[in-house]
Amino acid sequence: MSFKTDIEIAREASKRPIQEIGAKLGIDAADLLPYGHDKAKLSQRFIDSVQDRPDGKLILVTAINPTPAGEGKTTTTVGLGDGLNAIGKKAAICIREASLGPCFGMKGGAAGGxxxxxxxxxxxNLHFTGDFHAITSAHNLLSAMIDNHIYWGNALGIDTRRIVWRRVMDMNDRALRQITASLGGVANGFPTEAGFDITVASEVMACLCLARSLKDLQKRLGDIIVAYTRDRAPIHARDIKADGAMTVLLKDAMQPNLVQTLENNPAFVHGGPFANIAHGCNSVIATTTALKLADYVVTEAGFGADLGAEKFMNIKCRKAGIAPSCVVLVATVRAMKMNGGVAKADLGAENVEAVGKGCANLGRHIENVKSFGVPVVVAINHFHGDTEAEIAAVDEFVRGQGSEAILCRHWAEGGKGTEALARRVAEIADHDDANFAPLYPDEMGLFEKMETIAKRIYRADAVIADKKIRDQLHAWEAQGYGNLPVCMAKTQYSFSTDPALRGAPTGHSVPVREVRLSAGAGFVVAICGEIMTMPGLPRSPAAEAIRLNEAGQIEGLF
Structure with missing residues (x-):
């Protein structure tokens, strides 16, 4: 059986002018700043004007640990938003923007399927409205101004061995992870060791995604620590006098983007930090604005619930003062089979026993999400070839966990395929039984916060960190940063730091290789295991198949 590709389906879409989409949420055309006919930014004036309205219900979509079999978390987010509208609810979707790294690498785009x-x-999935380019430019402007300050005499006394601000670009390029800069003589500055992260890992991205206004954004940018003096005193971006110009570069990027689903329902697409190396949620300003405009807002958190949902709860909800009324946990029969030990090449054959074994991963995610005090519904994202016996095995397992599973066919049927899920989610959200609470209090020590996540979410026995890392955490606590949440940078493929360890492992430890203080964003990053903040391209990157056809249309994006 042959199926249309995602890009073929998208190309056939019957799109409506973006002003009509905004009108569904009561947004006047004058408050939309159009980028062509089918996308627009929402003005800050309008955002300010709706702040006194009550909030709608927030629904979080998360997933099991991703496998090569595919889970379809963004697809389910979009499908559920369409499903809620299909049953007569006023719903909006909030998702992240796509990074060029995975688009041309291995994972593909971020627009659903x-x-x-x-x-x-x-x-x-490409340049969109230029937000990522603005973030890249603002980040690298700060890098240039640090080097320029040192070149012209270093009045602040920056210790060039203790510059902690790296450069970024929105592409996977392992060759740039660690570099030597400023070679070539006196005119080029002082040779120094440097490196690149991918733009989605930038603290500027995190600042934009957590800021409530341009004023808040500039304060966060100014708070960024870029280097230290010889006596270990921090140097901030505002000391370099970069925060004002950085904010100017981000002025338009700060405004949420409005687009539409294939069924012409409103979707805010704004911000894009990865959940494996950053905090994994779309912007606070997009989510909180959507909550003022719709009765139900469906949003996603990146990768599995051990990363995206944990950071959504412990970082985004804590910082933004929001809480989900219901969590949808996405799983597939195929992924259950892979977690149960079946090779990707053998996924087409029915294997109920493997499904049962693989459900351990799903079960742990259910337990973890429930520990935040929020009700959970499992969405079984249907794939062609799933058998009734395999679906029944997942359903039976989920019921045994005190939750419920609903089969969804949105990939093939759109909103119609999620109407059952939409009805149940709306019922749960309306009943408002959630008793949300973050996993740890602000007052807990930084290392203890890492241990709490590792032990309660990953089920690890211990966090391993050498004395240098522990001393650094204590120093930050002494400087007043001990109340910050922690952002664990860890492989998305496993509860452990070993990407090959699937299922629900126990008896493992979490080695913390490095810690970074994101004082502007307002969290401490713990880099665990072999995770990289600048990914590399796979052996056969998606870029090899992306091209323009004879009609000038793009082929190969997915």
Whole structure:
């Protein structure tokens, strides 16, 4: 059986002018700043004008640990938003923007799939409205101003061995992880060791995604620590006098982007930190604005619930003062089989026993999400080839966990395929039984916060960190940063730090290789295991198949 590709489906979309989409949420055309006919930014004036309205219900979509079999978390987010609108609810979607790194690497885009997509798909997965380029430019402006300050006499006394601000670019390029800069003589400055992260790992990205206004954004940017003096005193971006110009570069990027689903329902697409190396959620300003405009807001958190949902709860909800009324946990029969030990090449054959074994991963995610005090519904994202016996095995397991599973066919049917899920989610959200609470209090020590996540979410026995790292955490606590949440940078493929260890492992430890203080964003990053903040391209990157056809249309994006 042959199926249309995502890009073929997106190309056939019957899109409505973006002003019509905004009107569904009561946004006047004058408050939309159009980027062509099918996308627009929402003005700050309008955002300010709706702050006294009550909030709608927030629904978080998360997933099991990703496998090569595919889970479809963004696809389910879009499908559920369409499903809620299909049953007569006023719903909006909030998702992240796509990074060029995975688009041209291995993972693909971030616009959903099949008949549950956000369009325009090509623009969303490429340059979109230029937000990522603005973030890259603002970040690297700060890098340039640090080097320039040192070149012209270093009045602040920056210790060039203790510059902690790296450069960024929105592409996977392992060759730039660690570099030597300023070679070539006196005119080029002082040779120094440097490196690049991918833009989605930038603290500027995190600042934009957590800021409530331009004023808040500039304060956060100014708070960024870029280096230290010889006596270990911190140097901030505002000391370099970079915060004002950085804010100017981000002025338009700060405004949420409005687009539409294939079924012409509103979707805010804004911000894009990865959940494995950053905090993994779309912008606070997009989510909180959507809550003022819709009765139900469906949002996603990146990768599995051990990363995205944990950071959504412990970082985004804590910082933004919001809480989900219901969590949808996405799983597939195929992924259960892979977690149960089946090779990707053998996924087509029915294997109920492997499904049962693989459900251990799903079960742990259910337990973890429930520990935040929020009700959980499992969405079984249907794939062609799933058998009734395999679906029944997942359903039976989930019921045994005190939750419920609902089969969803949104990839093939759009919103119609999620109407059952939409009804149940709306019922739960309306009943408002959630008793949300973060996993740890602000007052807990930084290392203890890392241990709490590792032990309660990953089920690790211990966190391993040498004395240098522990001393650094104590120093930050002494400087007043001990109340910050922690952002664990860890492989997305496993509860452990070993990407090959699937299922629900126990008896493992979490080695913390490095810690970084993101004083502007307002969290401490713990880099665990072999995770990289600048990914590399796979052996056969997606870029090899991306091209323009004879009609000038893009082929190969997915």
């Amino acid at each position: 099949g008949y549950a997509q956000v369009v325009p798909m090509e623009e969303m």
